[in-house]
Amino acid sequence: MKVEELRTQFLGKTVRLKSGGPLMTVESVIETEAGLKLDCCWFGSAVSTTMERAPLHPESVELARAPIDNIPNWRGNRRRPAG
Template identity: 65%
Template sequence: MQIDALRTQFVGKTVWLKSGGTPMTVEQVIETPDGFKLDCCWVDRPGSKKMERARLNLESVELASRAPMRIKFF
């Protein structure tokens, strides 16, 4: 896939790790020698003011609109 197409598909969108977890927003798509990576940000828990960031493999995430709902009830 071309990087421009990936940027259109992912930047500004909400994604989930395929293994579960917190919803994340994709900030940018970059090309590395190991393939395409997504720079993502999220807030770890409700009420937290600390923004977390990570660079993730494209294959490890899915768009939230395609992912099953992962709502936790407390």
């Protein structure tokens, strides 16, 4: 992929490693000797104030999706899956 394609697909979006792990935000697309990488940042844990950062291969991440039943509605109730 080219730099502009990666920026369009990932820049500012929330991703997760395909193998699992924390949610990360893509801050930039960088060129390295090993090829194009996504500069990703995340917090070490749910209660951590330490921000971690790493350049990752675009093929190793996927766009993250929040489960619909875990998003509170305006009343604070959890949504129930349709069905």
